[in-house]
Amino acid sequence: MAVENEKSRLDDAARAGWLYFIAGHTQDEIAKMLQVSRASAQRLVSLCLAERLITFRLEHPIAACMELAARLKERFELAHCEVVPTDSAAPQATAGIAERCANLLDATLRSETPVIVALGTGRAVRAAVERVTPIDRPNHQIVSLVGNISADGSASFYDTVGRLADRTGARHYPMPLPFLMSSEDERNKMGRIEPIAKVKAIATKADLRLVGIGQMDQKAQVHVDGFVTRDELFEMMRLGAIGEITGWAYDAKGRLLKGGTNKRLTSIPPEVPVKTTTIGAAVGAAKVSAIAAALNGRLINGLITDEATARAILER
Amino acid sequence: MAVENEKSRLDDAARAGWLYFIAGHTQDEIAKMLQVSRASAQRLVSLCLAERLITFRLEHPIAACMELAARLKERFELAHCEVVPTDSAAPQATAGIAERCANLLDATLRSETPVIVALGTGRAVRAAVERVTPIDRPNHQIVSLVGNISADGSASFYDTVGRLADRTGARHYPMPLPFLMSSEDERNKMGRIEPIAKVKAIATKADLRLVGIGQMDQKAQVHVDGFVTRDELFEMMRLGAIGEITGWAYDAKGRLLKGGTNKRLTSIPPEVPVKTTTIGAAVGAAKVSAIAAALNGRLINGLITDEATARAILER
DNA sequence: TTCCCGGCTGAGCTATTGCTCATGGCTTGG
């Protein structure tokens, strides 16, 4: 009898679910049809869901992305995660994630109360800044996490901070230092001088950090862009470097390396474990290890990537 | 650009649909996530549904039944249709449909305002009456559509009207006539006498008619039960009889036959096309033709059957 | 350039849904 009742209850749940989701009736109508109170009809619909009698199938590429994002968020305890469809014509293209990053920046900057946004390196970050909707927010602050004076003394091409400030009217704080100093000692000295200390102080209070993630292999962006030499790169790789964020190299477990260029790096060091919302933006098979390491080491607590990369990270 | 926008809109719709149906967020939350107003989020969810980006799958035997019922209702313009799972152990069993018929009777009889229920023949109808929940409704009326005096003058075993009246305290009107009279003339004469005319008058005003559907083959219930002889049955079959409702034989197109036993039948003739809610209750492969003909001929505007039978009717 | 049109948007209202709580019937164990 108990089993009988149970079965008939599930039958009714299925009926209610069908009428609700498939036939599109209201619970009131269903209640009348099944000769029960509306409250019971509601319970039946709930039961149908709870017992997984009904399943939803979303036939759209986006569905897989949402699913992956949810899994990444869960697995790495992320505050934010977005996965965009992979552009099959150009799997490395940053356009997709840049759009999402821009959207995130838009959302953050839209706030009327002053916010501080800190920016790192990376093509995606740069592209994102270009896509930010112009808006007038003079009380916001944009701060750079990396030195943006290149070796020859000119302002770097990567003047993302300036560009973003242009678009928002926000005060901006570029880091008036070379990417690398000539020695650890010199780096430490520079870190103490007033303008640098001020930038650091602001960066510490950032509400949002948006950073690129670089892999440390022969095609490492920091090397390609001429910030580190071939020898420096190789040394870091020998020390176990898998990836870098704002120049800070870390190993396969996401631990910042003690030696090599990290000693002379002027970039603002990542908080470990991260507390501020720190979104990593990166795509591509080459970056999978670097991204996974950053996630594991809690160097970032947010990720914007594409479907292929997300899948690869989860399958490791 | 138009295509671009369209695509991105569908992407958002898919995202919204995923977040709503799969992740279970509210539209308010989704609005915040997607940086749109709640109204827009609602539109996106609607769009997701409208564009059939999302589909519902109900993994339960009942789902197929609901689907079949909906198709039957549509196809034959039925006011009411129910399909129950086929009892694979006993495909002819009327238990399933009887339960539904009883439920329908319960619902009808529950009304406080007086209703008139008319009953026909059939095992399912009889079984349904037995399952009706007792309730006190002295102002309802239960009327028989068929003569319930058998050839030997005793009250028929099929005294469904009396049984139902017992359970409801309703006034009841059995039809005090044999199933068949000896001649057309006699039948017509009887039809005019006071008590019979009164029963007819009440039956005409019935709010609900619940009838069985019999097939006209060698195992026809009307013959098995001894209401018509073998010869009479064969004659009706020769005249094209496929099925019968309250004894009234009809052909494959659902047209009532002019000759044979129909001339001597005391049952109240079906309205053609039917206006009163008239529910046919029948299951079994043998009855498929008879049911289909009744549906096509608009002899009934409601059907309670099982999955196998429903499927067979629709596949004809 | 200006005007018009179509479609999108958000505000605000109403319908629908989800949930809580008090009640009562039913089962289980003594």
Place this chain on the structure above:
DNA sequence: CCAAGCCATGAGCAATAGCTCAGCCGGGAA
């Protein structure tokens, strides 16, 4: 047989969703 406890029920309320309407924006024609 009775008592205790469990679960289902329906009323009523708070949250959520759906819809209408007026206004706005962008694109195209004069």
